[in-house]
Amino acid sequence: MSTDTAGFYDDLAEHYHLIFEDWGRSIQRQAATLGPLLENKLAGGPLKILDCACGIGTQALGMAQRGHSVIATDLSKAAVRRAASEARKLGLEITFHVADMRNLSALPTSDFDAVLVGDNSLPHLLSDQDLSQALENISARLKPGGALLATIRDYDSLLATRPSFQGPTFYSENETRRIVHQVWDWDGNEYEVHLYLTWKSASLWASKHYASRYRALTRAELTQALESTGFAEIEWLMPETTTFYQPIVLAHKDHSTVEST
Template sequence: MSTDTAGFYDDLAEHYHLIFKDWGRSIERQAGVLGPLLENKLARSPLKILDCACGIGTQAIGIAQRGHTVVASDLSKAAVRRAAREAHKLGFDIKFHVADMRDLSALPTSDFDAVLVGDNALPHLLSDEDLSQALESISIRLKPGGVLLATIRDYDSLLSTRPSFQGPTFYSENETRRIVHQVWDWDGNQYDVHLYLTWNSASLWTSKHYASRYRAITRAELTQGLESHGFKEIEWLMPEATTFYQPIVLARKEDNSAVEST
């Protein structure tokens, strides 16, 4: 990932929750989908889970609320600081680290039952080499038979329509208003997202602009990448089946010890 990606999330960290209608409820809703998927796939609970693109803690906090042991990391120092602060306020003992998902070797622990990559984080990896490095790094951190869960936009559909605008979405709460919208500038299979947050406090309006680049990774491309790094049982779950806002992919790390013992 580039420094631009880190800068995007550093700048956004203190206001990231404004993207959601109710961030607390979003934490609970997301955990209510992602948690059972991991628990059922691994057929046990509690689990030891790494959230390697934790942002301000949306998934990490929700998963911890379900009783799992959570370690969390992110490229953005500011996002990690915000996530740690939010987790502490809620009383959760989550270990947070600053780390690029392409190289998780600085984390002091491994042998995770599951690794989570939420909120469309993988498409910040703009080249095949970057994606390969991240999948290899994630695989190293997983136990044999462990599970990767990632959520990603439906680029199979988006590449056919190439939308240039998302929103605006209007939120009202306690006599304040928020407006959230995005402008997408396409360049082949990559696009720049311009995120605009506008909100009022009393009679004062504030507007912020944040920009970052994404790569439109198709399901076939990600499946191929997972297979090339020894992941099996690759399963795609679409929003109509899960009620989650993005497609979800589940993949199991090959258990070579089981193969060798037969």
């Protein structure tokens, strides 16, 4: 993860919701899938959840609406400000911090029941060292037996085809029209995403371009990294069984894991 990643999300924060057909409904749909997965794995009352890549709040807001105690972090200051504003609008009590998932030591609390890393955030970590550092920090925030839930793109399939284009997707609501598309420039097992948002309000058109870099992280690579940092009971749930838009990985912190972060 580089400073460019923070800049990408700083720039995108104001318009991030435009990627979705209806961001509010997406919050509800994601919570309706991810919430029960954690609730069924971690029996008991409301969970203490850390969303360590919260963005503008897509997962954090939905989990809080389900009655869980949520603390949310992101490396983008602008995204955190936007997420905090959205939480206030909904009357939700969520504590927000600016933090890189590779260093969560500044958080005033730990012993989380679950850590959530949604929306393909882990593949921003371009090196094995960065990925391990993030997973070690996540493990240090979890109570023994706690769960990590992450969602990433299906890179096992994408590496076979290496698509250069995604979309365009057209949305229309009242007098507003939107076009969302992406261009992917591949470089080995990494790729740079160029995200384009174009929208019309009344008679005016506006267009924005954002760029960031990802690693095509396979399920085997992430599984190995999880095992190497003390996670166990690793389970992959695919879209055909969950109806979620990305593969989901669930892993538990081994009770015998020794804290080193």
